[in-house]
Every structure is written in C-alpha cells, then in structure tokens.
Amino acid sequence: MSTTLGGRVAIVGTGHRAAMFVRGIVARPSSVVVAICEPNRIRAASYNKLLTELGAQAVPVYKPQEFKDMLQKEQVETIVVTCPDHLHNEYIVPALEAGVRVLTEKPMTTDIDKCRQILETIQRTGQHLTVTFNYRYNPVHELVKRTIAEGKIGKVLSVHFEWLLDTVHGADYFRRWHRSKANSGGLMVHKSGHHFDLVNWWIDSEPETVAGFGKLAFYGDKAGKEHGWARDYERARGSDQARDDPFAINIEADPELKGLYADAEGEDGYHRDQNVFAPGIGIEDDMSVMVRYVNGVTMTYHLTAYSPWEGYRVMFNGSQGRLELNVVESQFRVPNTADGLVHGISALPNAGDATVVLHNLWQKPVNLPVIYDHAGHGGGDARMLSVLFGPLVGAEPETGDAAKQSANERDGAMALVVGLLANESFKTEKFLSVKDLNLPL
Known part of the structure; x- marks a missing residue:
C-alpha cells in the first residue's frame, strides 16, 4: 500500500464533480484510474468515454453492492468519493476498514450519526480521511490566512460572512437531489461547509455554540x-x-x-432539471447563523440563494484594525443558461474582481496584492490536485502555503457540525452546543 495519495484510484460516483479528479489523475503518471463505482450504467459509460478521450484506458464499472469486491479485485489504493452526500459513509467506512486511502468531497457526510460512524471507524482502524476543502488552496484565501496569522489586525474579535448565490447557480440546488435535506443536509451542510471550514481555518479555532434562522423565502x-x-x-x-x-x-x-x-x-429516473418552484422542496434558500468559537471569536453568517449577482464578503474585526475580503464571481446573469452550473471548471459569466483591504486603526486603508483566478474555485482546484496527487509533469511540487492546507476528518467534522446545528436551530430556535454532540474526536 502506498503511503501517498494516488496510485491505483477508484472513482465512487460519476456526477459532474468527479470529472475534475479524473482529469487530474490522468494527467499524472504516478496515479491511474482503475475502476468506477456507479449504479447508473449510462453515466459510468460517459466517464469511460472521458477516460479514453484523455488518452487513458476504459475501466471496469462496479455497482454499489460490489464495492468491497472492487477494492480487492482492482487492488485499489485510494478512493475518491463524489457520490451524493448522504451516501458518503457507505463507502468511506468499508474503505477505511480495508486499509484504503480515502478522499471525500465536502461535506464529509450529512448527519451526526453518519459523522459519528466515520469518526469511530477512524479511531478503531487508525486510518485517516482527507476532506477536499478546495477553497483552502485559493491564493486569495491563503492571503487572508497569512495576514491574520501575522497579527496585522491584532487579535480577531468577530467575523461577518455574507455569501450570495445567484439565480442560475443558486437556483440549481433546487432543481436536483440537493433539494431534499435527507440527501444533502441543505445548503447549510452542502454549500456552507466550504465557508465554515474556511473560518475555522482562518481564525485557527473550532465552533462552540451555534444558533440560526432559516427559511424557504424565494423558491418552492x-x-x-x-x-x-x-x-x-x-x-x-x-x-x-x-x-x-x-x-x-x-x-x-x-x-x-x-x-x-x-x-x-x-x-x-433521476431528473436534473426539476422546477425550482415545485412543491416538496425541503431546504432553505435564506439563512442567518451565529457562531461562537472556542477562542471567543463570534461570527454572523448569511446565505442568500436567489441573488442577482454571485460572490462573498468577509469582514474580520480585530483589536488593531479590520480585514475585508470581497469577491465578485459574477456581476449579473442572463436567464435560460447553463453557464457555470458545472461550477468551478471555468469562470462564471460577467466575472468581477477580488480585493483584500487592510484597515488599521488611525491609518489609510491598504489594498493587499491578490492573485486570483476565477476558474477552478479561485485557483484552488489545481493547487489541491497538485498537493493530493503530486505535481504535473515538469512542474515543481507544492512546498509553500498550499502544501499545508490538507484537511482531515476533524476538520470535516468541525465544518459539518456548524451546518447541522444551524439546521437544528432553525427548527428549535435554540442556541446549541457542539460539545453536546459527544463526537469521538
């Protein structure tokens, strides 16, 4: 068994996100896709077609019930889990038990029982899990991390995070399987896990208490x-x-x-183009959350999934000043377009700017120099692949900030619990404590 990621890789689930991993693996001679686990025969065939177009060989396709046989028969060293979120644990757990390395798309899973099952398996087997929080590898987000870590705004006291999904990308979560909270955990778990992990990482802390309000205000x-x-x-x-x-x-x-x-x-029978205003949608599109962290920092967070433009604003208030991150991923959208639905592969239409502004007390604001790529989650995808699977041929290995960004099962759990407790607070209107979950960490 290799001690590094990659090697003989099996892809579990063939939605559009799996394509990034397949392309990244094929481009690196140290790794090879050896199998696909997918219940849908046509979708699996699309990925075998992609493999051959990339110059690789088509591979055997296994049904979910054949997963353990696949691990053994194909001598799988690493699995990449990109199936629907609520199914992640069904592959993570047996793979860890078999001694196989596991990379899973975020979120790690969708409820506390499945999270506990994964963590208990890790404790029992001594294995570890990599959660692919690609936003950590975004150079702009690294700049924010460095600026805070260097004490440029003093001690961080509070954070405000506003996230805007537009009426193309945002609406898309209400067309597909994500519209069921049982499948996705809602946007608090599926989408906001990106952001909750970023804040945990940026301020070097973990959540303690969570409360929030959520509603289906626009769709449905x-x-x-x-x-x-x-x-x-x-x-x-x-x-x-x-x-x-x-x-x-x-x-x-x-x-x-x-x-x-x-x-x-x-x-x-899966329909990818369901009506966003149909009955039966079970997730929220407008969410307000408050989080208190172990180190005393507080965060207010708001997600809107029906905005005219897409992007995010994050403000860090510190004892010596304030740091502001502003990213406009798309300034406006036109209707009836699929542009940007396969999110992260290319820039969204009508892309805007990214800025990081440092405001120290009694001083003029300073615009920090940024390196930003609108495609691939701000350049995060390419750098993450380089760290996880090694550099492309002729490229230098990642030895700087990106090499330190990998997230494990604890990081996955600490991002997940914010979303899960927010969902519970939506129902109970109570402040909820992370420690009451009794996670085996």
Whole structure:
C-alpha cells in the first residue's frame, strides 16, 4: 500500500464533480484510474468515454453492492468519493476498514450519526480521511490566512460572512437531489461547509455554540406564487411552460449535462432539471447563523440563494484594525443558461474582481496584492490536485502555503457540525452546543 495519495484510484460516483479528479489523475503518471463505482450504467459509460478521450484506458464499472469486491479485485489504493452526500459513509467506512486511502468531497457526510460512524471507524482502524476543502488552496484565501496569522489586525474579535448565490447557480440546488435535506443536509451542510471550514481555518479555532434562522423565502411553490415567478411544470424537459421560465434549464443544450443526465435518466429516473418552484422542496434558500468559537471569536453568517449577482464578503474585526475580503464571481446573469452550473471548471459569466483591504486603526486603508483566478474555485482546484496527487509533469511540487492546507476528518467534522446545528436551530430556535454532540474526536 502506498503511503501517498494516488496510485491505483477508484472513482465512487460519476456526477459532474468527479470529472475534475479524473482529469487530474490522468494527467499524472504516478496515479491511474482503475475502476468506477456507479449504479447508473449510462453515466459510468460517459466517464469511460472521458477516460479514453484523455488518452487513458476504459475501466471496469462496479455497482454499489460490489464495492468491497472492487477494492480487492482492482487492488485499489485510494478512493475518491463524489457520490451524493448522504451516501458518503457507505463507502468511506468499508474503505477505511480495508486499509484504503480515502478522499471525500465536502461535506464529509450529512448527519451526526453518519459523522459519528466515520469518526469511530477512524479511531478503531487508525486510518485517516482527507476532506477536499478546495477553497483552502485559493491564493486569495491563503492571503487572508497569512495576514491574520501575522497579527496585522491584532487579535480577531468577530467575523461577518455574507455569501450570495445567484439565480442560475443558486437556483440549481433546487432543481436536483440537493433539494431534499435527507440527501444533502441543505445548503447549510452542502454549500456552507466550504465557508465554515474556511473560518475555522482562518481564525485557527473550532465552533462552540451555534444558533440560526432559516427559511424557504424565494423558491418552492408557495413563495413562487407569492412573488409571481411560479410555473406549473414538474421538470423542464418536454415542457412548454418551461420555455419562457427564466429559472428553467435545458440540460440537452450542454454536452456534459446531456451526457451525464439527459441521456442517463432512463436508467434511474433521476431528473436534473426539476422546477425550482415545485412543491416538496425541503431546504432553505435564506439563512442567518451565529457562531461562537472556542477562542471567543463570534461570527454572523448569511446565505442568500436567489441573488442577482454571485460572490462573498468577509469582514474580520480585530483589536488593531479590520480585514475585508470581497469577491465578485459574477456581476449579473442572463436567464435560460447553463453557464457555470458545472461550477468551478471555468469562470462564471460577467466575472468581477477580488480585493483584500487592510484597515488599521488611525491609518489609510491598504489594498493587499491578490492573485486570483476565477476558474477552478479561485485557483484552488489545481493547487489541491497538485498537493493530493503530486505535481504535473515538469512542474515543481507544492512546498509553500498550499502544501499545508490538507484537511482531515476533524476538520470535516468541525465544518459539518456548524451546518447541522444551524439546521437544528432553525427548527428549535435554540442556541446549541457542539460539545453536546459527544463526537469521538
């Protein structure tokens, strides 16, 4: 068994996010994709087609019930878990028990029982887990980390984080499996895990107490009718009513979405283009959260999933000043487009700027120099792949900040619990304590 990531790799789940890992592995001679675990025959075939287009060989496809056999038969050294979030534990646990290295997409899982199961397996086996928090590798986020760590604003006292998802990318979570909280944990778990991990990492602490309010304010049948956006159809494909719906998506117009979803839906009945104003949506689109950390820092966090523009603002208030991060990923969007739905691969349309501004007490503000790439999660994806699987041929290994960014099971759990406790607080309207979860950490 190799002591480094990579080697003989199996891909678990073939949604669009898996493509980044497949391309990254094939580009590195030290690793090879040897198997795919996927219940949908057509979707798996799309990935074998991608492998051959990249100059690699097609690989055997295994059903979920054949997962353990796959690990042994294909001599798998590493698995990359990119299946729906609520299924992560079903692959993480047996792989760790078999001594296989595990990389899992964030979030690590979707509820506290599954989180506990993973952590107990790690304690029992002595194995570890890598959670792919790619936003840590973004050079702008590294700049924020360094500036705080160097004491440029003194002791951090509080944080405000505002995250805006637009009516193309944000709406997309209400078209697909993420619209069920049982599948995704809602945006607090699936999407905000990015941000909760960043804050834990930036301020070098862990959450202690969480409270929040959340609501379905814009999407769903009730809000859609109230605001005048609602259309009466189940899914966009084949619907006349969807033709003039600015929130509808034509998955057949995008080759990648067509191959992965439109052509594959006869296998499992999964519709990637459901109506965002249909009944039955079980996740929130407007969320306000408060967090107190072990080191005394407090954070206010707000997520809006129906904004005209996309990006985020983070403000750190310290004893010697203030640090402000502003990222505009897309200034505005046009309707009926799939651009940016396969998020992170390319820049969103109408990209804006990224700035980091240092405000020290009694001094003029200073714009810190930033290196920002709108594609690949701000350049984070490429750097993460380099750390996890080694550099590309002819490239130098990552030895600076990026080499120190890897996140393990504790990091995954500490990001997850903020989202889980926020979800519980939405229901109970209570302040909730992380220690009451009794996680085996």
